[in-house]
Amino acid sequence: MSSREPQTGPRALRMASAFIAKFEASFMALSSLALFAIMIIVTIDVVMRYVFNQPLEWAYDVISLYLMVSVFFFALSDTLHDHGHVSIDVLIKFMPGWLRHGGETLGYAIATFAFALVTLQAVDRMSESYRLDEMLASAYNWETWPAYLPVVLGTALLTVRSLYRTIGHLWSIFAKGPMVELPPLPDVSE
Amino acid sequence: MDVFIAIAVLFALLAVGLPVAFAMAVSGSIGLLMIGGVDLLAGILRTAPFTVANSYEIITIPMFILMAEFVILSGVADDLFKAASIWVGRVKGGLAMATALAGAGFGAISGSSTAAAATLSSTTIPAMLKAGYEPRLACGVVATSGTLAMMIPPSIALVLYGIIADVSIGKLLIAGVIPGILVTFTIMATVTFLVMRDPSRAPDGRAYSMIEKFRSLKVVGPMIFLFAAVTGSIYLGVATPTEAAGLGAFGALVLAAYARRVTFETLKMALKQASHATCMILLIILAAQIFGYFFALTRTTQDIVTTIGGLDTSRWIILALILMGYVALGFFMDQIAILILTVPVTLPVIQVLGFDPVWFGVIVVLTAEVGMVTPPMGLNAFVVARYSRRPLEEIFRGVLPFVVAFLMLISILAVFPEIVLWLPETMS
Numbered sequence: 283m284s285s286r287e288p289q290t291g292p293r294a295l296r297m298a299s300a301f302i303a304k305f306e307a308s309f310m311a312l313s314s315l316a317l318f319a320i321m322i323i324v325t326i327d328v329v330m331r332y333v334f335n336q337p338l339e340w341a342y343d344v345i346s347l348y349l350m351v352s353v354f355f356f357a358l359s360d361t362l363h364d365h366g367h368v369s370i371d372v373l374i375k376f377m378p379g380w381l382r383h384g385g386e387t388l389g390y391a392i393a394t395f396a397f398a399l400v401t402l403q404a405v406d407r408m409s410e411s412y413r414l415d416e417m418l419a420s421a422y423n424w425e426t427w428p429a430y431l432p433v434v435l436g437t438a439l440l441t442v443r444s445l446y447r448t449i450g451h452l453w454s455i456f457a458k459g460p461m462v463e464l465p466p467l468p469d470v471s472e
Numbered sequence: 473m474d475v476f477i478a479i480a481v482l483f484a485l486l487a488v489g490l491p492v493a494f495a496m497a498v499s500g501s502i503g504l505l506m507i508g509g510v511d512l513l514a515g516i517l518r519t520a521p522f523t524v525a526n527s528y529e530i531i532t533i534p535m536f537i538l539m540a541e542f543v544i545l546s547g548v549a550d551d552l553f554k555a556a557s558i559w560v561g562r563v564k565g566g567l568a569m570a571t572a573l574a575g576a577g578f579g580a581i582s583g584s585s586t587a588a589a590a591t592l593s594s595t596t597i598p599a600m601l602k603a604g605y606e607p608r609l610a611c612g613v614v615a616t617s618g619t620l621a622m623m624i625p626p627s628i629a630l631v632l633y634g635i636i637a638d639v640s641i642g643k644l645l646i647a648g649v650i651p652g653i654l655v656t657f658t659i660m661a662t663v664t665f666l667v668m669r670d671p672s673r674a675p676d677g678r679a680y681s682m683i684e685k686f687r688s689l690k691v692v693g694p695m696i697f698l699f700a701a702v703t704g705s706i707y708l709g710v711a712t713p714t715e716a717a718g719l720g721a722f723g724a725l726v727l728a729a730y731a732r733r734v735t736f737e738t739l740k741m742a743l744k745q746a747s748h749a750t751c752m753i754l755l756i757i758l759a760a761q762i763f764g765y766f767f768a769l770t771r772t773t774q775d776i777v778t779t780i781g782g783l784d785t786s787r788w789i790i791l792a793l794i795l796m797g798y799v800a801l802g803f804f805m806d807q808i809a810i811l812i813l814t815v816p817v818t819l820p821v822i823q824v825l826g827f828d829p830v831w832f833g834v835i836v837v838l839t840a841e842v843g844m845v846t847p848p849m850g851l852n853a854f855v856v857a858r859y860s861r862r863p864l865e866e867i868f869r870g871v872l873p874f875v876v877a878f879l880m881l882i883s884i885l886a887v888f889p890e891i892v893l894w895l896p897e898t899m900s
Binding site: 364 | 495514725
C-alpha cells in the first residue's frame with residue numbers, strides 16, 4: 283500500500299482504498315497524457331498558423347471536446363485521494379473528533395449522492411449521443427459520445443472514493459479515532 | 473429561508489474541513505433539492521459538469537500551471553536571486569530587495585504564487601540569514617515577494633477572474649503589469665524603510681564589479697525569452713492568451729530540457745502536479761456553478777445587486793466595504809475559492825456602481841495577495857514556514873509592515889484607476 287493510504291483502521295477499509303487507488307493511478311496517467319497532448323498540439327498549431335499560415339483546423343475541436351474533458355475528469359478522484367482539493371483547516375484542530383467526522387460523513391454522503399447523479403446523467407447523455415449518432419458541427423464531424431466517457435469513468439470513480447470516505451468517517455465516529463486518511467496539517471514546528 | 477439554510481450548510485461543511493468544492497457542491501445541491509426536487513438537480517447535473525471542461529479558453533489555466541512546473545524544474549528561478557543580488561547587493565538591505573526583484577522575475581515566467589514562495593524560500597532565506605539579516609525581515613520579504621506571481625503576467629488568478637467575469641483575459645493580464653511593478657517597488661521601499669528605522673535588521677551590502685554584473689545577466693536571457701513569448705505576444709496581439717499559455721508551457725519545457733533536468737520521472741511529476749491543480753480549480757468552478765444556479769433561481773444575486781445599487785451611499789464607501797470584505801475573507805479562505813464564490817455577486821454590484829471590470833479584477837487579485845500572507849490562512853506564510861523551518865508566528869509578524877504597505881498601494885490604485893487601465897488601453 284502506498285504512503286497515501288490510511289495507516290490505521292480496519293484492513294478491509296485500507297484494502298478498499300488501495301484498490302480504488304490503482305484505478306486512480308491509471309486514470310491519472312491518462313489525465314497527464316491529455317495535458318501533455320494539449321501543450322504539444324497548441325504549440326504546433328501556433329507555429330503552423332503564424333509561420334506556415336496553415337493552422338491545425340482540428341486542434342480546437344479535439345482539445346475542447348476530448349482532451350480538456352479528459353484532463354479534468356480523469357484527475358478528479360486521484361486529486362481527492364491526494365488531498366489536492368483545498369479545504370479550510372483553521373477550525374479542525376479545535377473541534378472534537380466526533381464533530382469533525384460527523385460533518386465529513388454527512389458531507390461525503392451527500393457528495394456521493396450528487397456524484398452518482400452526475401455519473402448516471404452522463405451515462406444517459408452518452409448513450410443518447412451514441413444512439414442519435416451525434417456529431418460536432420464542424421469540418422471534421424467528430425463523434426460526441428466518446429467525450430462523455432471521461433465524465434462517466436471519472437465521476438464514477440469519484441463516487442466510489444466519496445463513498446469510501448463516507449464509510450471511513452462514519453467508522454471513525456464510533457472507533458473514536460481516524461479510520462480514514464486525513465489531510466496533513468501544515469508542518470510549521472521549528 | 474432556503475438561501476439561509478444552504479449558506480449555513482456551506483459554512484458548516486467548510487468548518488469541518490470538507491474540501492471547498494465539495495462543500496459548495498453539496499450545499500448548492502441541497503438548495504436546488506429544496507426549491508425544485510431531484511428533477512431540477514438532475515437537470516443541472518446533466519449539463520454543468522461537462523460544460524465546465526468542454527471549453528477551449530479554459531486550457532489557459534492548465535497551461536500556465538504547467539509552465540510554472542517546468543520553470544521550477546528548469547532551475548532558472550534559482551539563478552534569478554543570484555543575479556538580482558549582484559545588481560542591488562551593494563545597498564543596505566540589498567539581499568531583501570533582490571528577493572523582491574527575483575520574485576518579480578519569477579512572477580514574469582510563472583503564475584503560481586505558492587511555487588514562487590517555495591522557490592524563493594529555498595534560495596533566498598538561507599542566503600539572507602547567513603549574511604546576518606533579521607529572520608523576521610527575511611521571512612516577511614520572501615512571503616510577500618512570492619505573491620507577485622499572482623499579479624505579474626502570466627497570472628493564473630487573473631485568468632480565473634477573466635473566465636468567471638467574462639472579461640478579456642488578454643487585457644487583464646496586461647493590466648497586471650504596472651501594478652506588479654508597483655508592488656515590487658512597494659516591497660523594496662518597505663525594506664528600505666525598515667532598515668532605516670533599525671539598521672541592525674540588515675548588514676551592509678557588498679559591491680560587485682561590472683564584469684560580475686554583466687556575467688550575471690546570462691540568466692535574464694531565458695527569462696526574457698519566456699516573458700516575450702507569453703506577455704509580449706499577448707500585448708502585441710500576436711497570440712491569444714490561450715496560444716501564449718501553450719507556447720509558454722512548451723518554452724519552459726525547452727528550458728528545463730536545455731538545463732538537462734527533464735527525465736521521465738520529473739516530467740511525469742510535473743504533469744501530475746499540473747493536472748491536480750487544474751482539477752482542483754475546475755471542480756471549484758463546477759461547484760460554484762451549481763451554487764450559482766441556486767442563487768440565480770432564488771434571485772439572491774439580483775436582490776443583493778438591487779439592494780446595494782439602491783443604497784443612498786457613496787460608491788466609494790461601498791467599494792471600500794467590498795474590499796475590506798475581501799481582505800477579511802482572505803484571512804480564512806483560499807484565494808481561488810474566494811474569487812469563484814464572490815466575483816459572480818460582487819462584479820454586477822461593481823458594474824452597477826460604474827467601476828471598470830478589468831480594474832476591479834486587478835484590485836481584487838491585489839487584495840487576495842494580502843490574504844496570501846495574513847493569518848490564519850496565509851498560504852504563502854505556511855509555505856515559507858515549511859521550507860525555511862522558521863516559526864509561523866515569526867513569519868506573520870515579518871509580513872505585517874508589508875501588508876500595511878500593500879493596503880496603501882491598493883488605496884492608491886483604487887482612487888486612480890488609470891494607473892491600472894492605461895497599459896491595456898494601448899494594446900494592439
